[in-house]
Amino acid sequence: MATKDNWNSSIGVILAVAGSAVGLGNFLKFPGQVAIYGGAPFMIAYVCSFFLVGVPFAMMEWSAGRSAAGKYHSVPWIFYWFFRTKSAKIMAAFSVPIPFIICSYYTYIEAWCLGYAVNFGLGNFEFNTVKDASDFFAEFVGINENGAAIGFSVKTVCVYFFAVFFINFALVYLGISRGIERFCKIAMPLLILIGIALIIRVMMLTPQETGNPNSSISEGMGFMWNPTKIVLEEKSPDGIWSETKRISENEAMALSPNLTENQRISKISIFKQLLNPAVWIAAVGQLFFSMSVGMGVIISYASYLRKRDDVVLSCATASSANAFCEVCLGGMITVPAAIAFFGVSGVLGACASLFDLGFNVLPVVFFNMPLGNLFGFLFFFLLFLAAITSSISILQPSLAFFEEILGTSRKMATLLLAALTFFLCGYSIYFSKNLMALDTLDFWVGQTLIFIVASYEILMFSWHYGSKKMLNNTNAYSQMKLPKFYSFIWKYITPCILILVFFAWLSKDVLGLWGGKLSYHITNILEKNPISIISLGLIFGFCMLFLLMIFSSKTFNEDDK
Amino acid sequence: MTFAGWLTFLISTLGVSFIFFYCIYKVLSSKNMKKLHGIENTKEIEEDK
Numbered sequence: 001m002a003t004k005d006n007w008n009s010s011i012g013v014i015l016a017v018a019g020s021a022v023g024l025g026n027f028l029k030f031p032g033q034v035a036i037y038g039g040a041p042f043m044i045a046y047v048c049s050f051f052l053v054g055v056p057f058a059m060m061e062w063s064a065g066r067s068a069a070g071k072y073h074s075v076p077w078i079f080y081w082f083f084r085t086k087s088a089k090i091m092a093a094f095s096v097p098i099p100f101i102i103c104s105y106y107t108y109i110e111a112w113c114l115g116y117a118v119n120f121g122l123g124n125f126e127f128n129t130v131k132d133a134s135d136f137f138a139e140f141v142g143i144n145e146n147g148a149a150i151g152f153s154v155k156t157v158c159v160y161f162f163a164v165f166f167i168n169f170a171l172v173y174l175g176i177s178r179g180i181e182r183f184c185k186i187a188m189p190l191l192i193l194i195g196i197a198l199i200i201r202v203m204m205l206t207p208q209e210t211g212n213p214n215s216s217i218s219e220g221m222g223f224m225w226n227p228t229k230i231v232l233e234e235k236s237p238d239g240i241w242s243e244t245k246r247i248s249e250n251e252a253m254a255l256s257p258n259l260t261e262n263q264r265i266s267k268i269s270i271f272k273q274l275l276n277p278a279v280w281i282a283a284v285g286q287l288f289f290s291m292s293v294g295m296g297v298i299i300s301y302a303s304y305l306r307k308r309d310d311v312v313l314s315c316a317t318a319s320s321a322n323a324f325c326e327v328c329l330g331g332m333i334t335v336p337a338a339i340a341f342f343g344v345s346g347v348l349g350a351c352a353s354l355f356d357l358g359f360n361v362l363p364v365v366f367f368n369m370p371l372g373n374l375f376g377f378l379f380f381f382l383l384f385l386a387a388i389t390s391s392i393s394i395l396q397p398s399l400a401f402f403e404e405i406l407g408t409s410r411k412m413a414t415l416l417l418a419a420l421t422f423f424l425c426g427y428s429i430y431f432s433k434n435l436m437a438l439d440t441l442d443f444w445v446g447q448t449l450i451f452i453v454a455s456y457e458i459l460m461f462s463w464h465y466g467s468k469k470m471l472n473n474t475n476a477y478s479q480m481k482l483p484k485f486y487s488f489i490w491k492y493i494t495p496c497i498l499i500l501v502f503f504a505w506l507s508k509d510v511l512g513l514w515g516g517k518l519s520y521h522i523t524n525i526l527e528k529n530p531i532s533i534i535s536l537g538l539i540f541g542f543c544m545l546f547l548l549m550i551f552s553s554k555t556f557n558e559d560d561k
Numbered sequence: 562m563t564f565a566g567w568l569t570f571l572i573s574t575l576g577v578s579f580i581f582f583y584c585i586y587k588v589l590s591s592k593n594m595k596k597l598h599g600i601e602n603t604k605e606i607e608e609d610k
Contacts, residue, residue: 222562
């Protein structure tokens, strides 16, 4: 099936894939992970994961997509074209809903970012404490009760959601070159420029400006990047010492004279931290989700390349762009600024999740700094750009699927996808109490299902299709050639790490084995929570629908020689 | 921030920045930058699977 739409330039597709990868996680989740696990140990694990999991996976998807260029653009066809097995059709059916279900709640979060940017720009905020910010956030997104997010003022999310929804589908409707590429060529350089401006502002913060003489940017940077982790430990009645919280050097000096006999301050070396499996699991997880692999986005985007386009260089550039935004921009803005204002204990106490950091703590930080409205606007506009370049990419695989399975035009496929996504968005927005619908969909699709499909993908490409064949395909027409041992990495290293991490996460954080805690998502199902049941029903329903469409499609089931 | 912290920070950020800008340089200096034309392009497709 030939395509009439292709990327206009190499830099265009690279910026689009980089845009797909660069998202909220780069600026909110990554700095948080570095702060929790310690700079040096986490970065060592991150770099290893980058070269052994992230880049190999992305390279595989780039190569697979380019191989299908001019024939197919959606994951089901590409999977089946490569593997020719029934399992490929079944897994393909499970892969289709992943991107647009993720998109349904991602556009909701994107609307938050736009809303905050607009309100900062209009000077509507008055955040003197974290409580002020969290009260506003709760009202803005409707956390307090279902249906509370529905409203039409600048201080409710609904208006921004409609704007964001329209922009997303307008760009996707315009197509690869006129919509997505053109937008990313402007948005991505703008994002980087805004990031640099924010770094300069944050790095120049003084204690006079923050109003906190006990903390500073240096302390914030040290908290993130110092290799040795300082923790406060407490002894239980059984005599076992356990970590209570992480603290900075200054806080350790202040606490030392006042410690009780059941408290002590410990310094944990980098080597001991690297022996903690949680560091590696966090790094692999962060990289895996950050690079947008396993969602079909890269495969779909790469299928619009020419057969002779260089995928090695394109993949390396897009992957390094994501890492640059994460390490260099994200790592120098959010956490250092928050710690400069609130100190380590203040930030750790206020942040239970990445939403807390982004929408409860940072608005207070920006409001209270000189020219805060301007920098607040820039920060949330940066988050909005990061989010929208991701959300338009997430829509593309589903759009290509509808075009190919229904044999319809891009216009009709866009309308159909818009209707489905709007329905799901409405579900996330209406059931906003405690962000339960969003959280549940993210857990089952954005974490669990994506891991399952990604594991299948890497195993099938490297074992069934063949890693050596994949290596030859990838190196074809490439300036830089992947070395021969890459075949070994694809076949053994990447799948092993991915599957090990998935099972470790599943066992400890979901099923509560090995001293972990049973996930509340499982508890909700056992307690027959309506939102959990409906969410699972929706996911299952869409998977079955697409399975039916795939197995009953005449064009899909014709033998392709 | 300690000396070791500065070292970690500089190695991480400079390393990533170097890789990123090197790749951008290779892309922009590549000779293969001609525009794509959708319909004509389908004739170039080879069966290389």
